Amino acid sequence: xxxxHSKGMPLGTxxxxxxxxxxxxxxxxxxxxxxxxxxxxxxxxxxxPYAQAAEDRLIELQGAYADRGVRxxxxxxxxxxxxxxxxxxxxxxxxQHKGYVFPYLHDATQEVxxxxxxxxxxxxxxxxxxxxxxxxGRLDDHWRDPSKVTRQDLRAxxxxxxxxxxxxxDPAPSIGCSIKWRP
Numbered sequence: 001x002x003x004x005h006s007k008g009m010p011l012g013t014x015x016x017x018x019x020x021x022x023x024x025x026x027x028x029x030x031x032x033x034x035x036x037x038x039x040x041x042x043x044x045x046x047x048x049p050y051a052q053a054a055e056d057r058l059i060e061l062q063g064a065y066a067d068r069g070v071r072x073x074x075x076x077x078x079x080x081x082x083x084x085x086x087x088x089x090x091x092x093x094x095x096q097h098k099g100y101v102f103p104y105l106h107d108a109t110q111e112v113x114x115x116x117x118x119x120x121x122x123x124x125x126x127x128x129x130x131x132x133x134x135x136x137g138r139l140d141d142h143w144r145d146p147s148k149v150t151r152q153d154l155r156a157x158x159x160x161x162x163x164x165x166x167x168x169x170d171p172a173p174s175i176g177c178s179i180k181w182r183p
Contacts, residue, residue: 004120005173015131016115020105023092037069041125043118045078047085050176051121072102077113078180120176134161137171
């Protein structure tokens with residue numbers, strides 16, 4: 001496991017389009033989230049302990065904000081040939097086991113992760129209704145233990161985006177396992 005930090009896509013960057021297969025068997029595109037007031041795109045995977053530690057918090061946040069027009073989408077870009085625990089079938093099993101309340105998509109070509117300049121799992125991007133980036137950073141200030149969290153960065157970023165306001169803090173990069181790029 002190589003600890004990696006998110007790179008910090010420039011604020012205001014338009015969300016790159018995508019068309020990816022979800023574990024539900026459907027192909028999802030950026031346009032499928034057109035009704036979202038805020039779109040949270042999370043690059044994640046099955047096997048990374050940082051990504052696993054974030055899962056329940058991401059599920060909880062999606063539930064907390066669903067009625068306010070916030071939609072989450074999780075994308076797994078890892079090389080499934082070298083990391084079979086990140087295969088499409090394993091993704092389907094994990095989503096079902098964890099009770100994902102958002103689409104879980106497979107970026108088999110890794111083109112979408114490259115378009116977003118994603119670097120780690122989890123790598124979190126928040127977009128406003130016009131699909132302009134308002135936040136790229138960490139979930140909160142304690143990746144391992146939710147009971148020790150003192151600053152909920154993603155929640156604050158979602159709130160600011162919903163209110164049309166700028167962040168009141170400098171985003172800290174997300175940390176996690178490096179994306180497992182194909183050779």
